[in-house]
Amino acid sequence: MIEMDGKNYINISKRKTGYSYYYLSFKNSFFNNNEFFIEIDEDKIIFNRADIDFQGRTYKATKIRYDWFYFGYSSEFLRVGSFYIDQEESNNDRIVVYFEDIREK
Numbered sequence: 001m002i003e004m005d006g007k008n009y010i011n012i013s014k015r016k017t018g019y020s021y022y023y024l025s026f027k028n029s030f031f032n033n034n035e036f037f038i039e040i041d042e043d044k045i046i047f048n049r050a051d052i053d054f055q056g057r058t059y060k061a062t063k064i065r066y067d068w069f070y071f072g073y074s075s076e077f078l079r080v081g082s083f084y085i086d087q088e089e090s091n092n093d094r095i096v097v098y099f100e101d102i103r104e105k
Contacts, residue, residue: 025070031061
């Protein structure tokens with residue numbers, strides 16, 4: 001289980017231009033100065049910390065202000081909303097987020 005040091009959710013918003021381009025914003029130290037890669041399917045998105053031997057596309061979030069980070073990503077599977085980080089499945093090397101909008105509960 002990951003220790004939540006800030007907000008335990010992620011916001012996803014759609015960019016006005018671009019067919020399937022989204023902004024993801026979050027407040028969690030996992031994203032601070034760490035490169036990560038993404039696994040995504042219809043019901044969840046997983047952010048995995050990329051180690052030095054990882055061969056593939058990595059991302060690095062940009063700090064905006066007040067410890068908030070964001071980055072842009074394009075995928076047909078992303079959904080707009082605010083989603084909890086699954087604390088049971090997440091740890092210091094990966095963050096798991098299921099697409100269950102917290103505003104709909």
